[in-house]
Amino acid sequence: MNNGDYEKMSVFFRTIGNPTRLKILTELLKNERCVGDVENHIGTGQANISQHLAILKRHDIVDCRKExxxxxxxxxxxxxxxxxxxLAAQGN
Amino acid sequence: MNNGDYEKMSVFFRTIGNPTRLKILTELLKNERCVGDVENHIGTGQANISQHLAILKRHDIVDCRKExxxxxxxxxxxxxxxxxxxLAAQGN
DNA sequence: GGACTATATTAGAAAAAAAGAATATATCAT
DNA sequence: ATGATATATTCTTTTTTTCTAATATAGTCC
Known part of the structure; x- marks a missing residue:
């Protein structure tokens, strides 16, 4: 692995390494969701959810479609x- | 999963989500290492390595013994x- | 077109993480 | 005890991340 690889991998881990984003990801693991759905399942405001989704999208972890x-x-x-x-859950 | 679980898991991912710490972990995956060894394999100073090792230890990812x-x-x-x-490497 | 709904973006403040420099501690060798 | 080596800790500054509030956009319904 070269330097860039470590950088890239660390970005991935940091991206999923946030409680709100983990909650979102757990929701999406159950099913595709629109922003409103996510908002209802998670205790934080619309703007914040939208920002976290944008981060996840920017890092290619999620994608979205218009409906x-x-x-x-x-x-x-x-x-x-x-x-x-x-795996990470197991390590507790 | 409750709130605390998400928090805990996110801490884990953030802890490994740093390029220097990933380098350290990759080294330790090959073998146990003393600080000097790590320092030689990774391009940063002694204090910094020591700090990163302390973080990894504080979060129970590594441990150490005196020799x-x-x-x-x-x-x-x-x-x-x-x-x-x-898994994370695969996802590239 | 205008109001309404769903979502995104921007801006700014606050908190957390990172790095480097300097200093401290502990162990070893003499 | 002294000096040398290995490592840890503390302090300060810079950078990154996170949140909230405000505003913008885009699609729908009338």
């Missing part, structure tokens, strides 16, 4: 994410 | 860590 008025977010690689979260 | 003048650091759960890093 009328709303945007549905989904995991780009749910299996990979599930494996990683399961 | 004469030096301290040897090792992973507390090398297998778990290897699995997680391998």
């Amino acid at each position: 009328g008025n709303m945007r549905c977010y989904f995991l780009k690689d749910p299996l990979l994410l599930k494996k990683i979260l399961d | 004469g003048n030096m301290r040897c650091y090792f992973l507390k759960d090398p297998l778990l860590l290897k699995k997680i890093l391998d």
Whole structure:
């Protein structure tokens, strides 16, 4: 692994290393969700959710599609994410 | 998962989500190392390495034992860590 | 077009993380 | 005890992250 690889991997871990984003990811692991859904399941405001989703999207962890008025977010690689979260949960 | 679990898991990911710490962990995955060894393998100063090792230790990812003048650091759960890093590396 | 709903973006403040320099501690060798 | 080596700790500054509030955009319904 070269320097850039470490940088890239560290960005990935930091991206998922936030409680709100982990909650979002856990929701998305169950199902695709639009922003409003996420907001209801998680205790924080709309702007904040939207920001966290933007971060996850920017780092290619989620993607979204328009559906009328709303945007549905989904995991780009749910299996990979599930494996990683399961491992991390085990380590408690 | 309750709130505390998300918090805890996020701390874990943030802890490993730093390029220098990832380098250290990769070294320790190969073998137990004393601080000087780590320092040679990684491009940063003694104090900084020591700080990062302290962070990893505080979060129970590594532990260390004294050996004469030096301290040897090792992973507390090398297998778990290897699995997680391998998965994250795959996701590129 | 205008109001309404869903979501995104921007800006600014506060908190957390990082790095480097300097200093401290502990062990070893003499 | 003294000096040397290995490592840890503290302090300060800079950078990054996070949150909140305010505003903007885009699509829907009338």
